[in-house]
Amino acid sequence: MTRDAASEDKREYRRTPLKASLLDAGKVTLHVGSQFHPLVRIVDLTPGGIGVHSPVALKTGTAVEVTVAAGASPLSVRGTACWCKPVSRTGNGIYRIGIVFDKAHLTRNLHFFVTLSKINIDLK
Numbered sequence: 001m002t003r004d005a006a007s008e009d010k011r012e013y014r015r016t017p018l019k020a021s022l023l024d025a026g027k028v029t030l031h032v033g034s035q036f037h038p039l040v041r042i043v044d045l046t047p048g049g050i051g052v053h054s055p056v057a058l059k060t061g062t063a064v065e066v067t068v069a070a071g072a073s074p075l076s077v078r079g080t081a082c083w084c085k086p087v088s089r090t091g092n093g094i095y096r097i098g099i100v101f102d103k104a105h106l107t108r109n110l111h112f113f114v115t116l117s118k119i120n121i122d123l124k
Contacts, residue, residue: 030054031065039066040094047113049079049100057095058084064099068112070119077112078102 028039030052040053050066058064058081067076079099087094101109 027069028052029067030056031067032056032058032062042066042068042116043096045113045116047110049082049098050077052097052099053087053094054097055093055095057086058097060084066099068116070115075112075115077109078105 028042030037030039037054037056040055043051043053045051052066060081060083062081063078064081065076065078067074079101081097082100083098084095086092087096101112
């Protein structure tokens with residue numbers, strides 16, 4: 001069993017990959033404190049968290065908010081960066097970040113997950 005397969009077995013939720021067409025430029029932003037950063041893309045989604053590609057590296061434990069301009073009103077979810085690593089060894093300046101949703105906002109988290117999942121399914 002590979003290291004990735006072993007860590008996947010310990011996950012509370014199964015990851016749902018998102019289609020790139022869901023992520024048009026400028027529709028997804030990462031808020032860190034008072035700073036706003038565009039996200040390159042949302043990679044995957046679970047009821048408990050989200051994986052993103054970002055031009056900004058984050059330290060583990062950094063509080064964030066992800067906002068998606070989807071439909072009439074934006075969706076947002078709060079969480080904490082649980083890991084961050086470069087996407088490639090070439091240093092292209094893009095980082096893969098795992099964000100765990102804040103458990104204090106379960107209704108908001110579930111709404112975010114369900115809405116993005118539905119949009120993702122509708123893109124088939």
